[in-house]
Amino acid sequence: MQPVKRKLTIIAQDPAVRIDDRIVTEQVEVPYERLEPGPWGHRVQIIDYDASTDHFETPPSKGFYGKKTPVDPFQHSDNATLLTDPQFHAQNVYAIVMRVLSRFEFALGRRVGWSFRSHQLKVAPHAFSDANAFYSKDDEGLFFGHFPGRNGTIYTCLSHDVVAHETTHALLDGLRERYVDPSSPDQAAFHEGFADVVALLSVFSLKHVVGKLVDRAQGAGGAPGSSGPSDRIMKAQVGRDELRKSVLMGLAEEMGSELSPIRGKPLRSSLDLPKSRTLLKDDPEFLEPHRRGEVFVAMVMNAFLDVWSEQLGTLGDEHTTSYDRDRVVQEGAGAADYLLTMLIRALDYCPPVHLVFGDFLSAALTADCEIRPDDERYKFRKHLLKSFDQYGVMPTSKGTAREPGLWEQPGPDLDYSGIHFESLVRDPDEVFRFLWQNQEKLKLYPHTYSEVLSVRPCLRVGPEGLLLRETVAEYFQRLEVPASELARLRIGVNKPLQMKPDTTVKLYGGGALIFDQFGRLRFNITNRLDNATLQNERLQYLWDYGYFTKHAATARPFAALHRKRATGAYTRITEQWL
Amino acid sequence: MVVMAAKPASVSIRSYQVGFGDCFLLSFGYGNAAKPTSERHVLIDFGTTKLPRGADKDQMVLIAQDIAKRCGGKLHGLVATHRHRDHISGFATTKGSESSGSIIASLNPDVVVQPWTGDPKAASNALAPTTTDASTHKGFVGSLTRMQAVSRLAVGEAARIEGWAGVRLLSQIKFLGEDNVKNPEAVRNLLEMGKKAQHQVFASYGVDSQLGSVLPGVQVDVLGPPTLLQSKAIKKERQKDANEYWHLVEGALATTAGPGPRASETAQPLPDYTHWFIPRVRAIRASQLLEIVQSLDGVLNNTSLILLFQVGKTKLLFPGDAQIENWSYCLFEAPDSETRKRQLEDVALYKVGHHGSLNATPKTLWNGFANRGAAKSPKRLKSLLSTLPGKHGSKQKDSEVPRGKLLDELKAQSDLTSTDDLTPKKILHCEDVLLKLA
Known part of the structure; x- marks a missing residue:
């Protein structure tokens, strides 16, 4: 019988992070598939070409990863091999990209495509000698640079968070292709902030990593010469502030420390941010995408800390003085895993254009409530609301008194006549027909180009095994007019004062439709083309x-x-x- | 015995034809405005990266000789606004006593002014410049040195990858890269002249340039560049990252030895599945090199001195290549920025920043000039432009130098003197611009 999973060794964080001088590795599971030399699978192809040296590294022959039984060729490799063997570097990026991809697919309950037509993302693990790594849609790939560091060459392809970050850009671009459009400062920051959050939580959901950080916070294990981790952890050492200072700060210092001049330290910076409701609104420094993205990271990671420390509180009572070390680790990794799923799932509930942080918050709350109506296990909904509020971000939708922030449901009088359920969950034309019939009720702008971008049936698995069958469709509207004609539209959108009348202005709008298992519309999550406030703010920002x-x-x-x-x-x- | 008047009655400005570069000689006349009884001379910059067609191959020497003649063998002040080749290459002494740099050195300037980033002690001595955060300054100055090494390496690599990218892209890398390459001969000569001078000043916003000490009746304000201490905290933090970044880029570009044979030289054909992808990685590499040299070009421009000369009510503004990031401190961030803006309102003569590029004449500055106006309006603003079209930026990307929109505005709103208007017959310098000083 063919195996379902393949185990491959990756570097857990960064080659600089070591225990007893050994690079911290982890064997992770990725979906099993036939592999060509590269490795080259059905979704990811590693092509090891370096443009700086004009060198192509020939991959090992077929069978390197096992013919019938999967083999993990670098399971027991020493530091020198991990650092210098290009075949391991190729394996490391392949495994991390596949792991992030399968994490998205699990959360969303379906296959997730790239934003380009081809099925395989190309990855160059040693693309050039430069202190940079990035995703490029036009080139259908991820490109990782390398450069001399303080203690030898730094390969960006060996940093878990860098690879996860860039992979997230690629996946997010596939899921919401209009998020790279010029829009609001929030939308530009979201791509960066979300990629950072996925990278952080991906690393944090590795139990060995959490264990190491917790042990180090205890002063046992990890550090050279230590006597090894203790089975019990003092309660006073894992309070919220202590977790923040020791565990998250510890991680923040380690995450890509060699790359900080290029990528900054988003976790470190976000943990240092003062909680302020005026930061995003009034401080021009936070209009810059990376800075603003750090606020997004702060909002999410503060909620994570709240949840983790609250969970630890349930492990004992007021008389408890210490906790079981493994439970502390398990709760941390478990909360990170849950939050990661929740946030990825939220993407389906986000409007496809002009995202603002408040939209994402409403999306996360609604997506979680759909799969888990009560918020009792982790109370992430409560904590995210509180944490976003501390930075002045309110959910876009009001929600209900019991469940604030949820998206509103559409009215009951939608027209389904002639709509075929089987087609509706697969066929963009059928979804377009639904939109056409309900144009007024769904408040689409009537006189412009409209397109259904995608129709994606999903089968989501809840925390207790509950199955949720949904179909997610995205539609998009576009209107291009000379600035001089904006007034004629009578939708309240004005041209920025200094803009020339003949400048072509593109107005975008669109929505995400969530259909339930019976083909009935659950949500129509939109940012409308004729939303004057949104469009005016956007035009002014883009002009400035x-x-x-x-x-x-x-x-x-x-x-x-x-x-x-x-x-x-x-x-x-x-x-x-x- | 000639007794010098308390203040000059006129100033004559000669714009030399250096192609893509800057070279201005300011001659302050004392006594009679039409026929000065004595003069004081200040040279501002002397460099080129590309001479115009028709220029003599010894153009820089000819210019140096003309400067020597015009100033009667004595310079009172010498200013090198920043260390780009197009501003200092003429100071090089590579050809010994016959070189343009040697001729200038023989004019024994009394005051030599460079930006604080040119202070050699700042790179090696943590006590200089005198600040409480010398390490940051030291790092920044060190990173400028690295950037020049980066330029050299980028130009070298661009030569190796010819054929991977368009000719235009590669020539852009070469042009920008070469402008940023360190000019050791010129730098050394500037430092030597500084040592011999009465005053060698490495100036920053608000400090005394000492030019006033050799130009009676002339007030000279330094409006840029700011020091890092004067910048906002976030900029300082980012600067530390940037310093480290350039260090990494330098190391990265220096890495040319690969783990095996070069793909384009090996007899072994590349696998078919790479044929679509590898050209794309190569194109990315070429774009990267351009991005790198463009980034560092801007950084060095922003170390440029901004000098405001004032005699009575008449003001002359010489901002070198300062771009908006440099200007930002003076116009928006300095505690006295509102006073500075008012001070700049009645500028009579403006040397157009960075050869007329799109981001070196901030609109706040330009719109604030009260003397802008239609032709023949009284006290109309005079502007000087030293440039060579077709060498920097591209029209396709709205980044050509000089920028068309700015040029139109300069022509419409000021009396523009441009070295680009010089004919091959009169190739050495423009007609002197003469201002009678109130």
Whole structure:
């Protein structure tokens, strides 16, 4: 019988993170598949070409990963092999990309495609000698640089969080292709912040990593010469503040420390952020995508800390002085895993255009409530609401008194006549017919181009094995007019003062439709094309930041974004002669 | 015996034809405005990265000789706004006593002014510049040195990958890269001249340039660059990252030895499945090199001195290549930025920043000039531009230098003197611009 899973060794965090001088590795499970040399599977192809040295590394022959029984060739490799063997580097990126992909597929309950037509994401683990790594849609790939560090060459492909971060960009682009459009500061920041959060929680859901961090916080194990981890952990050492200071700060210091000049330290910076409701609104520093993304990371990770420390409180009573070490680890990894699933699932409940943080919060709350009506196990809904509120982010939807923030459901009078259930869950034309029949009730803008971007049937598995069958469809509306004609539309959208009348303005709108297992609409989550407040804010922001210039077009936006962050090259576009 | 008047009655500015570069000689006349009884001369920059067609191959020497002649063998002040080749290459002494740099050195300037980032002690001595956070400054100055090494390496790699990218992209890398390459001969000569001078100043926002000490009646304010201490906390933090980043990039570009044979040289054909992907990785690499040299070009421009000369009510503004990030401190962030903006309102002569690029004449600055106006309006603003079109940026990306929109505005709102208007017959310098000083 063919195996279902393949076990492969990866570097758990970063080659610089070691226990007793050994690089911390972890054997992870990825879906089993036939592998060609590369490794090259049905979704990911590793092509080891280095443009700086013009060198192509020939992959090992077929059978390297086992012919009938899967083999993990680097399970017992020493540090030197892990650091220098290009075949291991290829395996490391393959396994991490596949692991993140399968994590998304599990959370969403379906296959998840890339944003380009081909099925296989190309990955160059040693693409060039540069302090950068990025995803490029046009090139259908992930590109990881390498460069000399303090103690030898730094390979970005060996940093778990870097690989997970870039993979998340690729997956998010596949799920919400319009999120790379110029829109609001929140949308630009979301791509970065969400990728950071997925990377952090991916690392944190590895029990060995959590165990190591907890042990180190205890002062036992981990450090050279230690006597090994203790079975019990003092209660006073795992309070919320202690977890923040010792465990998360410890992780923050370790995460990609060699890469911090390029990528910053999003976790470290987010943990240092003061809780302020005015930060996002009033401080121009937080209009920059990376800075704003750090606030997103802070909001999520603070909720995670709240949940973890609260869970530990349930392990004993007021007389308890210590906890079982494994339970502490288990609760941390379990909470991280739950939160990761919840956040990925939220993507389906996000509007496909013009995302703001409040939309994402409503999406996360609704997605979780759909699969788990009560919030008793972790109370993540309560904690996310509180944590986002501390930074002035309220859910876009009001929700109910019992469940604040949930998206509202549509009215009961939708027209389903002539709609075939079987087609509705698969066929964009059928979904378009549904939209056409219900244009007014769903408040679509009537006089413009509309398109169904995707129709995706899902089978989601709840925490207690509950199955939730849903279909998610995205639609998109677009209107292009000269700025001078905006007033004629009579939707309250105005051109920015200095914009020339003949400038072409593109207005976008769209929604995510969630159909239940009977083909009835559960939610229509929209950001409307004729939402004057949203469109005016967006146009002014884009105008102020120069998105109406030829400068704004860039073939590889993520590569440019990373370099701008590294060089601090953000500028006042309004002062230029564009 | 000639007694020097308390303040100059005129100033004559000569714009030299250096192609893509800057070179201005300011001659302050004392006594009679039309026929000064004595003069004081300040040279601002002397460099080129590309001479125009028709220029003599010894153009820089000819210019140096003309400067020497015009100033009667004595320079009172010398300013090198920043260390880009197009601003300092003329100071190089590579050809011994016949070189343009040697001629300038023989003029024995009394005051030599460079930006604080040019202070050699800042790179090696933690006590300089005198701040409480010298390590940050030291790191920044060190990173500027690294950037110049990065440029050299980027140019070298661009030469190796010809054929991987378009000719235009590669020539852009080469042009920008070479401008940023360290100019050791010129730098050394500037430091030598500084040592011999009465005053060698490494200036930053608000400090005394000492030019006033050799130009009676002239006030010279330094409006940029700010020091890192003057920048916001976040900028300082980012600067530390940027310093480290350039260090990494330098190391990365220096890595040319691969683990095996070069794919384009080996007889072994690459596997078919790589044929679509490998050209894309190569194209990415070429774009990366351009991004790198573009980034560091901007950083060095922002170390440029911004000098405001003031005689009575007449003001002359020489901002070198300062871009908006440099200007930001003076215009928006400094405690006295509102006063500075008012001070700049009645500028009579403006040397156009960075050869007319899109981001070196901040709109806040330009819109604030009260003397802008239609032709023949009284006290109309005069502007000087030293540039060579077709060498920097591209029209396709709205980044050509000089930027068309800015050029139109300069022509419409000021009396523009541009080295680009020089004919091959009159190739050495533009007609001197003469201002009678109130």
